[in-house]
Amino acid sequence: MNYQSxxxxxxxxxxxxxxxxxxxIELGRWPDGRTLSPEQKALCLQAVxxxxxxxxxxxxxTGYMEQACKSQEDADREQPVTIKGPDTLQ
Known part of the structure; x- marks a missing residue:
């Protein structure tokens, strides 16, 4: 079969x-036992x-995480993120 996109x-x-x-993806192998290449794994994950x-x-x-721990008030507030450089991680 030929796919346009x-x-x-x-x-x-x-x-x-x-x-x-x-x-x-889970097993790293196709049903016939052949190993998925990294490229195949990435494409399969995109397709899934x-x-x-x-x-x-x-x-x-896949990857769904319930937000049960946050109240609506917490969800409405911005939460700041601090990014530390490699020289500040000691």
Whole structure:
């Protein structure tokens, strides 16, 4: 099959293909035992995330973290971030 874009590929993915890619990422191997290259792993991860964003509710997606620890008041406030340089990390 010839895909015109990454979006075409994602749109044509079945749940079975999605599950196979997820499993391959988790194990580092394809179903036939061949090892995923770093490039294959990165592309599969992109495809899995894109497929999930189209087909799953947010709470079922890879990497979802519930924000249960924050109150609404905390969520509305800005939280400053301090970045320290290598010479200040001692």
């Amino acid at each position: 990454f979006d075409d590929l994602i749109a044509s993915m079945t749940p079975e293909v999605y599950q196979n890619m997820r499993r391959a 995330i894109a497929w999930e964003s189209r087909n799953l509710p947010e709470e079922q997606r």
